[in-house]
Amino acid sequence: MANQSGNAYALTALFPIRHGVPSEVPEGLAGQTHTACVRYLLQDVLRVSEDSPMARVPNTYLSRFCILLDVPYQGKPAVLEHLKSNYLVFEVNFHGQLEPYLEGMWKAIEPEVRSLLTYCFGFDKVHDTASFIDYVKKCQIETTFYFNGSTDEPVAVQLKNLYLKQELSQFVYENQGKSAAELKTAFEAFVARTQPENIEAPTWRPGAYSLAKAVVGQKTMGAGAQ
Amino acid sequence: MITELDLEDIQGNIVKAYGRYGFPLARFVFYHVDNAEKGRLFVQRITPLVTTSVHWSKKLNREIPAVAVNLAFTYEGLKSLDVPADTLHAFPDEFTMGMKARRAIVGDVGPNHYKHWDPIWNHPDDPTLQHIHIMIGINGKDPNDLEASYQQVCGILNATGGVTQLKGHRGPNGAEDLPYQPANALAGGTEHFGYADGISSPYFEGCGEDPRFIIGGGKPTGLDPATAAGWEPLAAGEFVFGHADESEAYPEAPGPPLFSRNGTYMVYRKLHENVGSFNALIEEEGRKFGSKEAFAAKMSGRWRNGAPLAGYPTEESANRFAAELSALRDKSHKGTATAEEKQRYGELKLKLTAYDYTSDTEGAKCPFGAHTRRTNPRGALQFGVEKPFATPGALSNRRRILRRGLPYGKVEDPSRDDGDHGIVMMILNADLSRQFEFVQEQWINYGNDFKLANDKDPLLGNHGKDENGRGSGRMMIEGDAASNKPPYFCGGIPNLVETRGGDYFFIPSMTCLRMIAMGLVDPT
Numbered sequence: 011m012a013n014q015s016g017n018a019y020a021l022t023a024l025f026p027i028r029h030g031v032p033s034e035v036p037e038g039l040a041g042q043t044h045t046a047c048v049r050y051l052l053q054d055v056l057r058v059s060e061d062s063p064m065a066r067v068p069n070t071y072l073s074r075f076c077i078l079l080d081v082p083y084q085g086k087p088a089v090l091e092h093l094k095s096n097y098l099v100f101e102v103n104f105h106g107q108l109e110p111y112l113e114g115m116w117k118a119i120e121p122e123v124r125s126l127l128t129y130c131f132g133f134d135k136v137h138d139t140a141s142f143i144d145y146v147k148k149c150q151i152e153t154t155f156y157f158n159g160s161t162d163e164p165v166a167v168q169l170k171n172l173y174l175k176q177e178l179s180q181f182v183y184e185n186q187g188k189s190a191a192e193l194k195t196a197f198e199a200f201v202a203r204t205q206p207e208n209i210e211a212p213t214w215r216p217g218a219y220s221l222a223k224a225v226v227g228q229k230t231m232g233a234g235a236q
Numbered sequence: 237m238i239t240e241l242d243l244e245d246i247q248g249n250i251v252k253a254y255g256r257y258g259f260p261l262a263r264f265v266f267y268h269v270d271n272a273e274k275g276r277l278f279v280q281r282i283t284p285l286v287t288t289s290v291h292w293s294k295k296l297n298r299e300i301p302a303v304a305v306n307l308a309f310t311y312e313g314l315k316s317l318d319v320p321a322d323t324l325h326a327f328p329d330e331f332t333m334g335m336k337a338r339r340a341i342v343g344d345v346g347p348n349h350y351k352h353w354d355p356i357w358n359h360p361d362d363p364t365l366q367h368i369h370i371m372i373g374i375n376g377k378d379p380n381d382l383e384a385s386y387q388q389v390c391g392i393l394n395a396t397g398g399v400t401q402l403k404g405h406r407g408p409n410g411a412e413d414l415p416y417q418p419a420n421a422l423a424g425g426t427e428h429f430g431y432a433d434g435i436s437s438p439y440f441e442g443c444g445e446d447p448r449f450i451i452g453g454g455k456p457t458g459l460d461p462a463t464a465a466g467w468e469p470l471a472a473g474e475f476v477f478g479h480a481d482e483s484e485a486y487p488e489a490p491g492p493p494l495f496s497r498n499g500t501y502m503v504y505r506k507l508h509e510n511v512g513s514f515n516a517l518i519e520e521e522g523r524k525f526g527s528k529e530a531f532a533a534k535m536s537g538r539w540r541n542g543a544p545l546a547g548y549p550t551e552e553s554a555n556r557f558a559a560e561l562s563a564l565r566d567k568s569h570k571g572t573a574t575a576e577e578k579q580r581y582g583e584l585k586l587k588l589t590a591y592d593y594t595s596d597t598e599g600a601k602c603p604f605g606a607h608t609r610r611t612n613p614r615g616a617l618q619f620g621v622e623k624p625f626a627t628p629g630a631l632s633n634r635r636r637i638l639r640r641g642l643p644y645g646k647v648e649d650p651s652r653d654d655g656d657h658g659i660v661m662m663i664l665n666a667d668l669s670r671q672f673e674f675v676q677e678q679w680i681n682y683g684n685d686f687k688l689a690n691d692k693d694p695l696l697g698n699h700g701k702d703e704n705g706r707g708s709g710r711m712m713i714e715g716d717a718a719s720n721k722p723p724y725f726c727g728g729i730p731n732l733v734e735t736r737g738g739d740y741f742f743i744p745s746m747t748c749l750r751m752i753a754m755g756l757v758d759p760t
Contacts, residue, residue, distance in 0.1 A: 183727035187524060
């Protein structure tokens with residue numbers, strides 16, 4: 011199945027955005043459409059990287075939201091066509107199966123999901139985890155492209171690996187040339203500090219792409235390796 | 237179809253690295269145009285002095301001139317001379333914006349930021365504006381000829397008016413207000429860190445230079461890099477507008493076609509060299525690594541005497557090579573070399589460039605992160621394969637740049653960074669974004685293409701500092717499985733080179749210079 015490759019699942023869902031003007035709009039958007047409200051949320055309210063709500067959804071490799079306004083017309087002899095509505099496009103690559111992932115998503119960020127999807131057709135039928143899963147499945151289309159940047163491991167394991175890789179390279183730079191005894195002592199301190207067996211912490215913060223914001227569970231990179 | 241170039245129409249600095257023709261001195265002079273009409277008159281009067289790319293040959297009665305003069309314009313410069321809006325609008329964003337505005341891409345942040353540049357590069361009212369309009373470069377062999385040529389240019393300026401020669405270049409004490417940027421080759425052809433410089437340069441179709449330079453200077457064919465079969469010239473359009481490039485299309489350039497044909501872009505960068513930091517680094521790391529010279533070589537990819545690590549992995553072999561080459565060069569220049577020695581000299585010179593990394597796929601000789609392997613990978617970007625695919629330069633043929641430059645200043649105290657010494661670097665290419673900026677952003681200030689994460693070029697990288705003020709630069713020097721030598725990890729590399737000025741320039745053809753001067757550019 012094209013949606014799945016190894017343990018990676020690629021979900022593409024197109025949520026149809028309602029026509030017209032919503033009865034309740036965020037401040038400053040009076041008279042603006044449902045689409046404008048979705049765009050406002052994506053651009054001004056929901057944060058990105060480590061502050062993104064999606065960073066709190068377990069097992070997320072990569073996710074993107076965007077708005078599809080229409081299909082472009084390429085000129086004659088192509089046929090001029092239009093979509094019946096605007097769509098909120100949701101792309102996500104994650105580890106595992108679809109239903110448990112969506113369950114985790116609903117559990118982790120239900121308020122944010124509601125704030126966005128409330129502007130979409132059919133979301134008024136969603137009232138719990140099961141109906142959310144049904145709704146996403148109805149809007150799902152087959153995915154054939156994957157984000158090629160992950161191993162097949164669960165995300166928590168990958169984040170720990172990433173953290174350990176950075177720490178180990180720092181360790182190498184700081185300790186090369188030492189005697190076997192010194193190296194052993196330093197490595198024991200390294201293991202005690204980085205806790206390779208502990209997946210939870212210290213580890214790489216989900217969504218973080220810069221070292222400065224990356225490590226959770228400890229103060230700074232290499233702090234113990236003086 | 238072999239491309240033939242109209243060398244009489246192409247400015248000389250595009251084809252010729254003047255250093256190779258024995259021009260050790262230069263002055264780079266910059267101007268602001270106050271009055272378009274007078275500015276065009278100035279260009280008109282300077283144009284006849286401009287040196288072209290025509291082949292210099294005693295036989296053809298075309299002797300090497302005493303000085304070489306070249307002319308280039310910034311975007312604002314072309315605008316100031318009333319080049320029509322339709323033509324100006326067809327320039328790509330990077331040229332229109334100028335180098336300062338591209339600082340995030342180029343790496344001119346932190347100590348490289350324009351607030352640290354020589355005052356001439358910053359407009360007195362607003363440092364973000366492009367203040368410099370015209371650049372004239374004068375290269376010479378003899379100081380008197382250089383001065384005479386400079387005075388001739390000054391005379392033209394005085395006569396035409398309407399153009400201001402800008403001061404504001406720093407000199408040895410850091411506070412001078414020099415009216416031009418002087419530059420001069422150092423004894424032995426090195427730059428201030430002591431590396432032999434200007435060894436390898438791209439060779440392109442129709443350039444008219446000695447075809448022996450194709451070996452090591454062209455693009456790799458996948459055959460033996462030590463022979464002519466291993467290389468062929470790069471497409472002319474990589475470096476000159478109006479000719480097909482490596483994608484078999486004309487490079488994008490503004491119209492009318494005659495305006496851009498035979499022109500190119502030049503990046504001018506004044507790069508300060510932190511000699512004290514460099515010496516301290518090679519001293520300290522060299523001690524740990526085992527040899528100061530070997531460490532310096534691993535950073536560069538060449539020994540400081542010029543011998544490439546790929547061909548001369550040991551200090552002893554490199555020294556032997558350099559001594560023999562230097563002795564033969566002396567004899568050859570004095571005319572006392574025997575036929576046998578001449579042949580040997582030719583063979584040895586080839587060793588400087590006629591190589592690639594197919595026998596060094598693990599980086600045991602030349603590290604993947606070394607400066608020259610990064611900036612000119614010689615078809616070595618295909619990892620994990622014995623024989624790289626059918627087009628071995630596929631990932632690098634469109635990232636080649638011509639380097640023209642000279643050292644400036646003098647190192648008074650090799651233990652200090654301050655003073656005014658470095659390299660005036662000029663980089664020529666037909667696409668600033670695809671060539672210069674890509675190399676600068678991806679190959680110098682990043683390491684992903686070499687599987688080196690975010691390690692930067694040890695010599696040119698903008699490494700930044702950690703919280704203790706120590707340089708954050710890192711370099712891994714690969715070990716050698718054959719001799720059981722472990723890799724060496726060098727951390728704490730500070731910025732060794734810092735930007736002190738520069739911008740993007742357009743070098744027009746002779747035809748275009750005359751069109752600009754006459755106000756005849758008509759894009760309709």
